[in-house]
Amino acid sequence: MLQAQYVDGRSTRVRTVSLSVSGTDLVITADDLQRAEPLAGVVFDEQLGNAPRRVRLADGAFCEVRDLDGLRALMASARLRDGWVDRAQRHLPWVLMSVVGCVALVAAGYRWGLPWGARMLAQRLPPAISAMLSRQTLKALDGGMLLPSQLDGARQASLRSQFQALRLPDGEPIRWTLLFRRSPALGANAFTLPDGTIVLLDDLVAQLDNDQQVMAVLAHELGHAQGRHGMQLLLRSSAVGAFLAFYLGDFSQLLAAAPAALAQARYSQSLEWQADEYGSAVMRANGMSPALLADALRLLSKSHHDAAGVSYLTSHPPTAERMRRLEELAQLRPVQPSH
Amino acid sequence: MDQTTANAPQPTAAPARQPQPILFTGRGSEYFGIWIVNLLLTIVTLGIYSSWAKVRRLQYFYRHTELAGSTFDFHGRPLRMFYGRLIALGMLLIYSYSVRLHSLVTLLVLALLALVMPWLLRNSLRFRLYNTSWRGTRFHFRGTVAGAYRVFLLNGFLTMITLYIMAPFMHQRLKSYQHDNSWFGRTRCSFHAGAGRFYLVYLLVLAAIIGFFVVLSMAGVFNAFASINAAQHGGGRVDPSAIFRTMLITYGVAILFGVSIGPAFHALINNLVWNNTRIGEHRLECRMSPVKLAWITLTNLLLLVPTIGLFTPWAAVRLAKYQLESVRLLPASDLQEFVDAEPESPGAVGEEAATAFDFDISL
Known part of the structure; x- marks a missing residue:
């Protein structure tokens, strides 16, 4: 059971709910609420830093989850994976490689790409x-x-x-x-x-x-x-x-x-x-x-x-x-x- | 917080009635990963990916901004941002191409751009607010097109022909247009600062600039006399390295001042604007120190140069944290009740979808 803050998308009222996966459905339960949403229609927003993550339902309702590890476990149990950009953003080796990539690309672009591009374009203008x-x-x-x-x-x-x-x-x-x-x-x-x-x-x-x-x-x-x-x-x-x-x-x-x-x-x-x-x-x-x-x-x-x-x-x-x-x-x- | 609580009429106010500070919980190291991966993708795609990067940047900052235990969010779709950028870029190209022409076409193009700009700016404001939410309720911008033409075109023209004497007035009209027409869900915001207070800020900054240059040139003249005097007494010539040193210090101080005055002005204006903005009956309080903001900007700049810009994420987070955390919400009544009073009708929240022409046109 994963704790989340549920907002129905029509009011600002916040309800504490628990999330779980049952078959191909995401199940949202609270004292006065019971919803089962097909996972195919649920959008898991990217994990950006330590910000609470949102799980969006098709009708505009969403759950805000602060327990990021818990949500990852829930997604894993449903065989869902974050997008590759999302994963790269918080994977140190990819981040370091991006630094090297940026520096190398800018340097190469300046040294070779820019003169080449300018020559090509100047001839075709x-x-x-x-x-x-x-x-x-x-x-x-x-x-x-x-x-x-x-x-x-x-x-x-x-x-x-x-x-x-x-x-x-x-x-x-x-x-x-x-x-x-x-x-x-x-x-x-x-x-x-x-x-x-x-x-x-x-x-x-x-x-x-x-x-x-x-x-x-x-x-x-x-x-x-x-x-x-x-x-x-x-x-x-x-x-x-x-x-x-x-x-x-x-x-x-x-x-x-x-x-x-x-x-x-x-x-x-x-x-x-x-x-x-x-x-x-x-x-x-x-x-x-x-x-x-x-x-x-x-x-x-x-x-x-x-x-x-x-x-x-x-x-x-x-x-x-x-x-x-x-x-x-x-x-x-x-x-x-x-x- | 203590001070305001002491001033409150009821010391036993419920927690929801106490001043609510804005908290920013983003961290430079965290944002670095997002920034660099998106920068790489932007370079590889020759700039196309920058719209996706911008959405992530806004989402990172909005979601790490917390008020009364809930965060903000940004809902803009990258493709919309991309169209907006294409339009902005196209207009920039047309503009820079036509101003080189020096002909009748230039005037025609400039007139056309001036006619389209207010409408685009208004739609851009609408896009930005509509896609901003707190606790699931969206903001809205309901400024009219006519208002946009008055604020951007008419006032812009008046400012130009009065040699910027009307600039503070125009600034006030702009903020009033923006804030009086902003809504949080079904609650309208209002703006209460008159043009006189804008003139005060502008005059203060102008006086600081003039004062600075008077003092600097007096110091320069004094220094020159002193060194000539010293040279005469020493019987030798004026030491060129001393002159060079003086010049270096003078330029250095001038550059430091030049970099600092912008942020200082920004802080004063922000204080004025946010202290006089209300969301319904709830007031805001903004206590940004001009000195502190100038210091942050200056040190950010000094750290960006040796790191060839890799310090950018920390710089951005540092700046956002200081600016956001100097704002507090002062609820006039129970905040939870206010929030709960937002009606459950779908019309209030999601119906007013952005039209086909709403997008963010900022590059």
Whole structure:
């Protein structure tokens, strides 16, 4: 006999009853009550901690049981078993395995799943979305951070035609736009918007020795455009932000913002390597040496020390390492003009 | 408890007439198992399982909350919560996508969302209360749709155009809409705090914030003078590490204050709201200390960081325990009689089922 508090579901009156199993029925008895309910229609609520457990009957009545061991014995006698999630929640080995599982899944998801997912999604998203995002980004920047270029029309036309004459490693022509802007805040820089539009800033053109070096930097940016890196970064940071918001929940927005920013910095490095590699391939396809980009980086890093604002290099991996790799690429494979 | 008993007109009151404290019996270690298993399932299902997890979380907390020997319970069905989340997520996506557009569509979408939100919020309140029960009797929310539009849309608009001067007033209207329209079975709840008292709490917190920054900047200026003075007397330059240390302490204190002020405000508002809410003729008493609540929040945060969030279950239990146990029910008459007086007609308990559009829209 198991003691329980019985509530009929129509009033708040509580009656002390005893529960037992008879055949396929749950039997509820008190002085003024005798009920037999088929076990098939009875719901045994999960055991959550040490809370009293409820046994629900089909008509809305329920029994509240405080003797959890007694109820388990009663269920066992009726050959009833708790659900597997219910059991896992209070089984120490499963709980510990869940800790390990969560940590491993989050780490693996961050390391491999996120870049993979962002790449897949970035390639499949309709171009209209990235075009829209780029338009807005540019609109927002044009009001403040970006100013109209001061390069004269002839200079712009010359750089643009050189850029458009570049061929991608697969022989395809360039299908992205080149824009000229000036920005005291961003300094000597060039960047690629999510839809592949490349923005070249005046200071970068001014600080490099020749147009070949400018084309080398643009070749690197083509790597970002081709790989849809802008869109990938956007997707990654959104996903990280969403996960952190979910995990940290209401505890702190402050905490949620910091790791997202860190994740961004860490991620841009691997994408920069990819862009360097693609850029090298572009340069080789156009009869240029990847060493040109290394030269450009050297010039930029020299001026970097006296430039006040943010420069091309701060958002990129260590310059020395990049130059070493680019020079390796230049030496390993001799330049082969494709035309 | 002794104090209130002494104040009671009849010292020989039956036990059911004595103040009934709320007890929370949950334990962090217990909740950890539930939390982590459900977190794993949520990650594996890419978030879909989170609705099932949320139902378990609510059930764990409700069932470990005890009043007069009986616990609360949550009856929401996970699938309903899931639909609610889908809708909330969809609205969030539409919102964040449209605000990036900067066009006529943005205004249109925002207007549409503003029109739907009050209705959804009201249905969400109804869902939450309808699925909450104590001793088998459910709560209800009977706020009208028109009331929801007045509270959320009209007052929200008024607050915005008056540069938040009306925020305390709107807060009062919101609480009044919520509590005046809540029912326990057939007993209606009522709310008795006027807008003036909300303004008092808001002004108090505002004064604390201003006072804090005045003192902090004065201390900073004083410190700077002191270190320049010391440097002049020492004949050397200002010690950069001393400046750095001062800055570090200043930022640290500012962050500590920033984290604490939210919970302190929360405690004051909760005291105001619950001390002025009645269930029928029965009153509630809430004695939450702003300092204690800020301390709990702060220490929770400090323990969450080094444990990469694994402290979450203990943090949640600790917070819930303090908040819940600072509330007491002060029965105006015999509680057992009150409870027994709930009619046995099915209409009072289960008939008013949630409609198809009732779900929890909170993420």
